[in-house]
Amino acid sequence: MSDRLHKFLFDAGSSARSPVRGEIVSLTATWKQIKERHRYAEPVMRLLGELVAASTLLSANLKFNGALVMQIHGDGPVRLLVVECNADLTVRATVKFASDIAIADDASFTDLVNAQGHGRFVITLDPRDRTHGQQAYQGVVPLEGDSVAAALEGYMHRSEQLDTQLWLAADDEHANGLLLQKLPLEGGGKNFDFDQHAHLEAQTHAAEVWERAVTFANTLDRDELLRVDPQTLMRRLFWDETLAVYEPVPCAFRCSCTRERVAAMLVSLGEQEVDETLSEMGGIHVDCEFCNKSYDFDTVDCAQLFATSNTMDGVRPPVRLQH
Numbered sequence: 001m002s003d004r005l006h007k008f009l010f011d012a013g014s015s016a017r018s019p020v021r022g023e024i025v026s027l028t029a030t031w032k033q034i035k036e037r038h039r040y041a042e043p044v045m046r047l048l049g050e051l052v053a054a055s056t057l058l059s060a061n062l063k064f065n066g067a068l069v070m071q072i073h074g075d076g077p078v079r080l081l082v083v084e085c086n087a088d089l090t091v092r093a094t095v096k097f098a099s100d101i102a103i104a105d106d107a108s109f110t111d112l113v114n115a116q117g118h119g120r121f122v123i124t125l126d127p128r129d130r131t132h133g134q135q136a137y138q139g140v141v142p143l144e145g146d147s148v149a150a151a152l153e154g155y156m157h158r159s160e161q162l163d164t165q166l167w168l169a170a171d172d173e174h175a176n177g178l179l180l181q182k183l184p185l186e187g188g189g190k191n192f193d194f195d196q197h198a199h200l201e202a203q204t205h206a207a208e209v210w211e212r213a214v215t216f217a218n219t220l221d222r223d224e225l226l227r228v229d230p231q232t233l234m235r236r237l238f239w240d241e242t243l244a245v246y247e248p249v250p251c252a253f254r255c256s257c258t259r260e261r262v263a264a265m266l267v268s269l270g271e272q273e274v275d276e277t278l279s280e281m282g283g284i285h286v287d288c289e290f291c292n293k294s295y296d297f298d299t300v301d302c303a304q305l306f307a308t309s310n311t312m313d314g315v316r317p318p319v320r321l322q323h
């Protein structure tokens, strides 16, 4: 069975708009495909898995066609974690390390990425269709707390003002997560006392639902989040709440690398640098850091890249002439 993300709303019995939304994701096949392409030490693998689960939870609420890219720029043995999740919940991820620094089996989040306190968390929303005037958005904040969830909550708190809490866990088999988010109330009741009263009541009610949901979610332990299937977990945690549960959304691994994109990257490096590498190495070999797929460009390919303004001509595998 493929991986699924489950969305639900609290307080579904009332006529008012729901004050809190929830999501649970369980990634098994997706996580396996990301993991099998790399060999990471246990603490790094856990950290990456949590970030992968979080990326699907946050992407599922975006009304936007493009990619959500989450990066942790670390100052410890892990220099960079990148997770990219598309609007269709296809995801890819990779990690870059500082050279020759050993990673202890019990290394914490702080040991790995915020050892000197200079770690940063970066979120980029990269629209697919920029011709319609959509610009990429990027937010950068210092890393806070000692977990992926704490770092993300810190980010959300600084940037979005919507109360959001995450519970994340990853092991060798699963990358799972739960998200709760307090939704904005309708209307402001600016003109009439009556409206203000109703608005205050709605606010108090929303705060109560939110407090209850977070209290129940806080009873969740790591093992339960990893082992229990999402539907059972939802019922077990929020058994006393009236939930509206949506049709689950599929999630999957997918890498968006192509020969054209690698070619565009080479062009952006410039002809001089490419020529230098060619004369040194005899050809250019690029491995996709996300999926390990290899792309090779020989002297003729590279000459074509720079000879024509239409790079597409240069990126097709060359036809070999028989002598």
Ligand SMILES: [Zn+2]
Residues within 6 Å of the ligand: 255, 256, 257, 288, 289, 290, 291, 292, 293
């Ligand atoms: Zn790739």
